[in-house]
Amino acid sequence: MSHLSRFTSYKHESAIFPTTPQRVWLAILIVAAILLPLFLVSLVDGRSWLILFATAFVAAIGAIGLNIITGFAGQVSLGQAFFIGVGAYTATALGSPAVLAADGSVELIGFDLPMVIWLPAAGLVAALAGVIIAPIAFRLEGLYLALVTLGLVFVGAHVFRNWTALTGGVGRGREAATLSAFGYRFDLDSQVLGFNITREQQIYWLMLVFLVVMAILAKNLIRSKDGRAFAAIRDRGVAAELMGVNPTKYKTLAFAISSFYAGITGALLFTITGFIEPTSFSLLLSIAYIAMVVIGGLASIAGSIMGALFIILLPKLIDLVFLGDAIDLVMGWIPGLGSESGEPPLTSAQIERILFGVLIIAFLIVEPLGLYGIWIRIRNYWKAFPFSY
């Protein structure tokens, strides 16, 4: 147990992962995550599993961002989809080539810059959007703030739909930024040291690296002065201010960093499929991120990652559970839902949405600490094993 560990300095004790078991388990987890694609690629639908994991890693970055503003700083934001959109279009405008119309005029803006420019730029532009909106947003709190950020999603959706020079417009969309760094293409199959590496494996590893880096940065932030200030504002705003915390400054900072993370997610998310459709940034996307944070665990970086993995892998899991006829069989039990025509009464996408809702409600009632809370309980059980306490 941690308090039995011996530390020789405060620096050592306040390290990011202070105890040896923590470090060992984390190392095992990371090694397993690195090795996973080597096994997955041999499965029949291995490619789609790899893509799903890569998507989950990218989503986890956005979930960490949302958790910083909502879980740590206590400001409910429904605007994540907007900031993801800002990041996505900043990245694609900077990172993909311009498309010219027949008459030579620019049909789609594009600068074809490398990833080292479009990726940080996507984060920074989203953060800037956050800083601009923050002063308006933080005159309000709680439900009102949620509504303002909700409005942001609708404004964003409208702009993305109609700014066709940037987004290509509804039904047409445009290509996402190119995943290349220093001349190396991550989005093409390649050979490294005689091994064949598929596009999906490369994307998986790249996104894993981004997630690990962003998670460590976030973890450092929340155990610093700024993280304590966020929690103080969340728990007791007036007392925090009387302890010298400038609430406007720290709420804005939390909003900006959260938006930065969302921007990075937006930039990376669509490079996986290679295509952006302007209707992607709807309220449903924001709700998916809220679900990740609530189900994973509020105010927990590890929880954000668990939540993202859970939500992104959920459709695949539903498909596994409700295979073919099984879906009819289950639905047949519910009066009024059984289908006569032989068509499945609910598609897996519909089941997914229903499950989102049910899971959010269930977690809020039964396990407010989320998957992270469940993990802590399991861990504590084994720590004390074979005793109950």
Next chain:
Amino acid sequence: MRTTLLGEALPDAGWNGSGPLVEVDDIHLSFEGVKAVDGVSFQVSNHELFAIIGPNGAGKTSIFNCLSGVYRPQGGAIRFLGNSIINTKPWKIASMGMARTFQNIELFPNMTVLDNLMLGRHSSLSYGFVSAMVRVGKAERIEAENREVVEAIIQFLELELVRKSYVAMLPYGIQKRVELGRALAMSPKLLLLDEPAAGMNTEETEDMARFITDIKRELGIGMILVEHDMRVVMDLADTVLAIDFGKPIAIGKPREIQENEDVINAYLGKPHAVVETHMESNL
């Protein structure tokens, strides 16, 4: 084990300037028709323990809230370290060196004792968020240095056993002590104590009185104490101001206040006179 004196651990606590630490000049605060503070004046100097007493609802906490910037009095002036702070934001007043504890504990319940105290160091932690996120060099070093300061406070307040506990799980008396610790962590020049002994048993009250005496001796900072436990007030205070219905009744040495007819009548709910507490009348 280190035995750092509080004064060594908090070199930036206290004030070296001349003149009074804080001057309150004829402040008026009303909420609609209710006059919460009605013409109160006093000043507190370095090393002085100034007590404010009065029946419930007399306006003691309102005076604290005016001092720390939560309320803005409609009339009068407040100068802290020689600067007017009537329009200054609470967090700025706090970072100037005014620390306080609260009548009803206002700790951060989801944080450990250690983190609560580290939050008290907030204004002394001079690194930016980028440095915090990368956490090499500067942020790491500043965190470790301030952890030493916080550890000295933990040792002073005998909180070693609970430093990693979440404050929501601690008993009331300990929470009161953590709150005092958090205020000390701010390296205060002026410390406002709002009923530090409220709801405590005799031993806890004695402990608290001992801590306050030690803080006064080791840091030499000015303190304003609001307290209902008259033994604490009479034993610790250098000067006592008695107020009722927001108006000052008497100001003077503890013994004078104890024997003052008007103060006794105020506590008994009898009619009494109101004095003009101009600055000169204080000490």
